[in-house]
Structures are given as structure tokens and as C-alpha cells.
Amino acid sequence: MTDIVLRVDHLNGGYAGHTVLRDLSFELRAGEILALLGPNGAGKTTTLMTVAGFLPAISGSVEMLGHPTRKNSPHQLARLGLGYVPDDRALFRSLTVRENLKVAKHGGGTLELALEYFPELRKRLDITAGSLSGGEQQMLVIARALVSRPKILMIDELSMGLAPAIVAKVLPVLRRISDDMKTAIVLVEQHVQQALTIADHAIVLVHGDVRVSAPGDVLRRDPTQLERAYLGQSVDPELTQHAQTQDTQTQDAKTQDTKTQDAQEVPA
Numbered sequence: 001m002t003d004i005v006l007r008v009d010h011l012n013g014g015y016a017g018h019t020v021l022r023d024l025s026f027e028l029r030a031g032e033i034l035a036l037l038g039p040n041g042a043g044k045t046t047t048l049m050t051v052a053g054f055l056p057a058i059s060g061s062v063e064m065l066g067h068p069t070r071k072n073s074p075h076q077l078a079r080l081g082l083g084y085v086p087d088d089r090a091l092f093r094s095l096t097v098r099e100n101l102k103v104a105k106h107g108g109g110t111l112e113l114a115l116e117y118f119p120e121l122r123k124r125l126d127i128t129a130g131s132l133s134g135g136e137q138q139m140l141v142i143a144r145a146l147v148s149r150p151k152i153l154m155i156d157e158l159s160m161g162l163a164p165a166i167v168a169k170v171l172p173v174l175r176r177i178s179d180d181m182k183t184a185i186v187l188v189e190q191h192v193q194q195a196l197t198i199a200d201h202a203i204v205l206v207h208g209d210v211r212v213s214a215p216g217d218v219l220r221r222d223p224t225q226l227e228r229a230y231l232g233q234s235v236d237p238e239l240t241q242h243a244q245t246q247d248t249q250t251q252d253a254k255t256q257d258t259k260t261q262d263a264q265e266v267p268a
């Protein structure tokens, strides 16, 4: 059974020798949505960039669509099937919506596909991206990533600066994309409860440690556990058992530094 599109194994990440993310492991299958949650500064963006291969890992490995990410440039990863939506909504503000979508079109991609999921943009095609509302800009950013029909879509802070009503509108679209096209999605999100409405699985990072790794429905049933995780308090062991390494993580936490040194360094 190899519909696993993303395999992250004992990943440590950070900046210039400063470890920000510790011992993250998970697997993601085609059509699944993983919500990556945690308070400000927890390491979510660092994690996403390391998993995508844009930031060299300190140790551990990532296999994306059967390829180790450290052997691929960001451009190669995009060609392989990774769509990456950074948290800065880097649109070409003076270009029209249509032009922004066309710029994203590689090979066999199609604007129609993106517009099918975000029909609001259809009537805005000829106005500049800079004059869209915040919600429309975020739709355009995701639509742009969809144009090349990614197999994996990573989205950092989908809801930043958006009204909850807009977030509530966009999240189900992601679920539909994932269901229809079997796109695997990694979603970094501050609106925890809303993210859980669409997530198959959620990981909560606190200070770079995996505090929770559990199915979305389990977390939906007991939101107090998430609050405890955010506050750094102990959580129900059931919520950590789904991280493959979680059972050993607790025992190994004290030896983490040694493990990190032993693991193979990834060249920058």
C-alpha cells in the first residue's frame, strides 16, 4: 500500500545550529488533510519549510512522493507536485487575477480547475490582485497553487488577517479539493477549531516539540485536551499514540541531543 505521499521521519529543523523543531514524524496519504497547530513561535512555519525542503533539515528525513526532499531543489519539488502557499500571500499585486493565475501555469495546468473551486474569482479575472479583498487574495493564492494540480499542498496561515466567516468559507473548499483530487494537504492554522472541522489528523507543536498527534475526530470530541497542550500541560496519552515515534519520544526526550548528533547531517 503506497498511497503515502509524505513521510517525515525523526525530523529536526532550525536555523544555524539553533534547533527549533524536534523529532517530528508523520505519514500523510493522498487525500488526507493534516492540520499543523500550535501557538505563535511554536515552529510551524519552520516545520513546513523544512518538510518542503526549502530549509535544510538538521537531521532526520523527509520523503515526498517517493523522493527524499533534500535531493531536490524547490523548483524540482514544484515540478514533482508540491504546491506551497507561504504566509506572506506573495501575489503580483499590479497584475490582474488572470495574469497571476497564468504565471502559475506550468505544463498541463489549467485556470479552469482553480476557478471551479473559487468561482468568486471568475468575475474578478480582469482586476488587479492588489484591489481584491483579503479573503479574495487568499483565495487567489490558493487558486494559483491549484493551477498546477499539486499532489501535495502546503498552506501556511490560511486565515491570517481574515474574518472568521471567510475562513469558514475557504476551509470546506480545501476539504473538497482534497476529496476530489486526492490532494494531500498540510495546513498551518491558528483557528484551531475551524481547522479541525476539515482535518483528518492534527499535530500540535509547542516550543518545537510534538505535544499532540491524533486523528481530527478524537480532538474534536475533546477540545480541552488541545487547550492543555497549548498551555504545556499533560494530555491524554491517547492523543500522542498516533505519532509513530511518540511512544519512544517521551523516553528518548532526554537523549534527543545525542540522537540529533548521531543522525546524518543534511547539507545546506
Ligand SMILES: Nc1ncnc2c1ncn2[C@@H]1O[C@H](COP(=O)(O)OP(=O)(O)OP(=O)(O)O)[C@@H](O)[C@H]1O
Residues within 6 Å of the ligand: 015, 020, 038, 039, 040, 041, 042, 043, 044, 045, 046, 047
Ligand atoms: N529565519 C530565522 N532565523 C532564526 N530564527 C528563526 C527564523 N525564523 C524563525 N525563527 C525562530 O524559530 C522559532 C519558530 O518560529 P516559526 O516562525 O517557525 O514559528 P510559528 O509557529 O510559525 O509562529 P507564528 O505562529 O508566529 O507564525 C521562533 O523562536 C523564531 O524566533
Ligand SMILES: [Mg+2]
Residues within 6 Å of the ligand: 044, 045, 046, 087, 157
Ligand atoms: Mg508561522
